[in-house]
Amino acid sequence: MKSVRLLVLVCLALVLTSCGVKQTWAIFGTWQSVEGNEVIEFTKHGYMTLKNDKTEIKASFKLVDPRNVQIYFGNLATLELQVSVSDNELALIHPDGTVSKYVKLK
Numbered sequence: 001m002k003s004v005r006l007l008v009l010v011c012l013a014l015v016l017t018s019c020g021v022k023q024t025w026a027i028f029g030t031w032q033s034v035e036g037n038e039v040i041e042f043t044k045h046g047y048m049t050l051k052n053d054k055t056e057i058k059a060s061f062k063l064v065d066p067r068n069v070q071i072y073f074g075n076l077a078t079l080e081l082q083v084s085v086s087d088n089e090l091a092l093i094h095p096d097g098t099v100s101k102y103v104k105l106k
Helices: 002-016 019-026
Strands: 029-033 039-042 047-051 056-065 068-073 077-086 089-093 099-104
Touching: none
Parallel strands: none
Antiparallel strands: 029 039, 029 099, 039 047, 047 056, 056 068, 068 077, 077 089, 089 099
16 A cells, blocks of 8 residues: 555656646746847746837736646737747747747846
């Protein structure tokens, strides 16, 4: 019986430390677009800022699960994106399949 409990605890620990869980926390910080001058910042307080040369957009966001984020633009729109984080690279996958890639600044 003790070995079964130990096995369950080990399996639970492995699940909690998987890559999927890491992605939730890895999104926080400032990211630079690999294709241009766009910068996006995700804060631990649930706010994001998107900046380029001419525009600055602020919105709130919610991590739906380790692989999806919802961004709320007030009454205008809600955007749900898939998130993929590896090392210092962030990929945001839009509903139409296009991918926005970023590298970590901070």
